[in-house]
Amino acid sequence: QGTLCNACGVQYRQARVSLEFHPLDSPTCNPCLDSSPKPAPKKRQKKEVKKAVKTCMHCESTKTPQWREGPMGQGTLCNACGVQYRYGRLFPEYRPLKSPTYNPSLHSHLPKKVQQIRMNKNTDTSVVSADCKQSA
Incomplete structure (x- = not known):
């Protein structure tokens, strides 16, 4: 077996088919000239x-x-x-x-x-409940 030109050598290695011998001194070989343009390989x-x-189920951040x-x-x-939840401090008033x-x-x-904020809410509700008791 003789030496193949670069293009035929690549084709030979990829397809593992025997091509005609073309000496290195020929600029391009006949199969390279005769080959019609091949369609581009289909891209996946x-x-x-x-x-x-x-x-997040608590603050809705993504x-x-x-x-x-x-x-x-x-x-x-x-x-x-999650860190606040782990330490038991995840309240509705907490938001990042x-x-x-x-x-x-x-x-x-x-x-x-x-x-x-939680203490203020508690005092506000206790004042309202005290007002309700007094008016009754």
Whole structure:
């Protein structure tokens, strides 16, 4: 077997078929000149699989560095809410700052302020219940 030109050598290696001998000094060999343009190989179409956007069950945020375990199981809380849940401080008044449902008048991201908000709610309800008892 003789030496093949570069194009025929590549074809030979890929297809493992015997091609005619073409000396190296020929610029291009006959099969290379005769070959009609081949259609481009079919590209595999990527199937578009839409993943359901994961949201935190407490604050409804969708971006977090890590999903954590919550009352409904693994991966149901964002990182911030999951840490609060682990330490028993996940209250309705707690929201991370980046939460889409964060309202500064109703929520806080600081545990001390959450306690203050909870205490204010308790005193407000106790005042209302005391007023109801007095009027009765």
